[in-house]
Amino acid sequence: MGMVDGKVCLVTGGASNPGLGHAIAHKLAAEGAIVVVTDVDAEGAATTAAEIVAAGGQAEAWEQDVTDEAGWDSTLAQIQTQHGRLDALINNAGIAILKTLPELTLADYNRQMLVNMTSVFLGTQKAVAVMRETGVKGSIINMSSVAALVGVPACSAYAAAKGGVIGFTKTIAAETAAEGIRCNTIHPGLIDTNMQRQSSVDNPEEYVKLNAAVPMGYMGPPQTIADAALFLVSDLSTYMTGAQMVIDGGLINQ
Numbered sequence: 001m002g003m004v005d006g007k008v009c010l011v012t013g014g015a016s017n018p019g020l021g022h023a024i025a026h027k028l029a030a031e032g033a034i035v036v037v038t039d040v041d042a043e044g045a046a047t048t049a050a051e052i053v054a055a056g057g058q059a060e061a062w063e064q065d066v067t068d069e070a071g072w073d074s075t076l077a078q079i080q081t082q083h084g085r086l087d088a089l090i091n092n093a094g095i096a097i098l099k100t101l102p103e104l105t106l107a108d109y110n111r112q113m114l115v116n117m118t119s120v121f122l123g124t125q126k127a128v129a130v131m132r133e134t135g136v137k138g139s140i141i142n143m144s145s146v147a148a149l150v151g152v153p154a155c156s157a158y159a160a161a162k163g164g165v166i167g168f169t170k171t172i173a174a175e176t177a178a179e180g181i182r183c184n185t186i187h188p189g190l191i192d193t194n195m196q197r198q199s200s201v202d203n204p205e206e207y208v209k210l211n212a213a214v215p216m217g218y219m220g221p222p223q224t225i226a227d228a229a230l231f232l233v234s235d236l237s238t239y240m241t242g243a244q245m246v247i248d249g250g251l252i253n254q
Contacts, residue, residue, distance in 0.1 A: 002032025003234040008083045009033045010075070012066050012123065013093030015044025016194045020143065021092040022048050023222035024229045028088075029057030031230055036079060038064035039093070066093045066119035072126045080130060088139045088233040089127040091120045096195055098154040109157040116161035117168070124172055128181060137180030139233050142169045144185040144244070150252045166244065173242030182241040186228050189248020190219045215250035 009028050014021035014037035029035045029052040039045040042063035049061035062078070065071050079086050094116045097108045120142050131138040147155045148162035166185055173183040190211060211219060228245050231237050246252065
């Protein structure tokens with residue numbers, strides 16, 4: 001038996017490989033979940049789902065823009081029609097535009113808030129409504145970052161959005177705890193993903209400094225974040241809500 005047998009799980013931003021959503025989708029499916037992978041990159045999401053199916057898991061892929069409320073309504077309605085329930089939402093989709101304050105434009109700031117924070121609000125609101133309607137004691141995981149916990153140069157707008165995710169998640173956890181719906185954040189450090197590789201181009205000096213500062217001495221693989229997500233989706237974490245899981249090789253423990 002898997003740790004999440006039969007649980008219906010929605011993972012946003014699951015196209016990029018290597019990426020957190022891709023790894024999380026694979027891990028949940030390997031442990032018995034029925035995984036719905038969404039992304040604005042429909043082809044990439046389909047590839048992730050196809051990989052899972054080829055490995056013997058259950059997965060399907062849909063195109064979704066997480067900044068669009070109608071898209072969320074459609075996605076959740078389709079999940080209810082096909083599966084009758086939603087056990088877990090992993091709000092993973094995100095972007096990073098790394099610029100220092102003088103370089104950062106209002107458009108850059110607004111775009112990061114929309115993709116990294118507003119999408120979390122929309123997804124959480126819609127998922128909680130479905131879980132309440134169906135009586136599911138579900139799990140919502142909102143992806144934050146260590147950038148929300150310590151100051152990282154060139155990350156101001158990104159950090160603002162990810163910091164907002166923390167406060168939002170804690171509030172929702174307080175609002176839904178009595179119903180058995182759990183809402184937690186994961187805070188990845190330096191993880192070897194396509195987004196992180198792009199940051200080495202956008203912000204090379206800070207990237208080198210951060211890598212050198214990781215006490216464990218290496219950049220973490222996406223699997224480490226997938227393992228945390230599995231724990232939060234599974235019944236091993238039923239008494240855990242409003243919590244922050246920091247997975248960073250000791251980076252912020254300095």
